[in-house]
Amino acid sequence: MKKLPVDTSSLLEHEPRSDFGRRLIERRMELGLSQQAVAAGAAMDLGYLDYLESSPGPDPSRATVLRLATVLQVEPHLLLGSGTQEPPGQGPPAVGARLIDLDTSESLNLLARGGVGRFVYLEPRGPVAVPVNFRMFEGDIVFRTAASTQLASRAAQQRVSFEVDHIDDALREGWSVLVSGRSRLVTDAEELGRLQGLELKPWAAGPRNSYIRITPEEITGRRIRAG
Numbered sequence: 001m002k003k004l005p006v007d008t009s010s011l012l013e014h015e016p017r018s019d020f021g022r023r024l025i026e027r028r029m030e031l032g033l034s035q036q037a038v039a040a041g042a043a044m045d046l047g048y049l050d051y052l053e054s055s056p057g058p059d060p061s062r063a064t065v066l067r068l069a070t071v072l073q074v075e076p077h078l079l080l081g082s083g084t085q086e087p088p089g090q091g092p093p094a095v096g097a098r099l100i101d102l103d104t105s106e107s108l109n110l111l112a113r114g115g116v117g118r119f120v121y122l123e124p125r126g127p128v129a130v131p132v133n134f135r136m137f138e139g140d141i142v143f144r145t146a147a148s149t150q151l152a153s154r155a156a157q158q159r160v161s162f163e164v165d166h167i168d169d170a171l172r173e174g175w176s177v178l179v180s181g182r183s184r185l186v187t188d189a190e191e192l193g194r195l196q197g198l199e200l201k202p203w204a205a206g207p208r209n210s211y212i213r214i215t216p217e218e219i220t221g222r223r224i225r226a227g
Contacts, residue, residue: 019168020060021053023079026171026226027072041071081168094172094226102221107177110164110221112136117164119143119212121154121183129163133202141179141214142195144202155183155212162214175223179216186211 028038035053039046044067052058052068060068069076102110114136118129130151132143141162145151160183165176186192195211202208 018056018058019081020058020079021055023081023171024053027074031072038071042067096226097172098225100223100225102223104219107219107221110175110177117162119151120161120163121158133200135198135200137195137198142198142200143212144200144208145210145212146206146208147210151212152185152210155185158183160214171226173224173226175221177221179219181215181217183212183214186213
């Protein structure tokens, strides 16, 4: 199959509102409060509250989060989507939750953020999934590994999959994207130079100078969204 002709360079320009903003809106609507009422209760400019709700990447101060949490009668960590040690997905489903199929553009939009995904390849024992830090480059998925690892030896022109997901327990929502395609170990010096410019930094310690590049041939995605 041919490489998907999708340019991801402009995808981040069309990001939806942040998870923090969506949590604010969700809780405000649950309580039946207007933006004006929340802004007044939190001693906050109405325009700033609108920014927090609509911006793709707000960075509110701790004091701001505490004031909003007080007005919205919720624990601060639930607005931030963190602070629990429980396994994800343990709570009840959201009211009116829907399972939505994502098209290729929406799926790539989520992948364009990078982060951690699972590289899935075949071993004699069966499929193996390994978590790795990744970035997108020219429509391909790129991650680093050590030359001595099985990932490096298995990546030579093998048909593989790559899975990325996100779970938001505060909203009872989540999404997953599955990519199928061909992987290869990058050996060209010029190409390696360009990939090194990504400043891709694996969490695992030790030298990881081998770059694996996955060319997508099929992309599917699904999202669970509250009603």
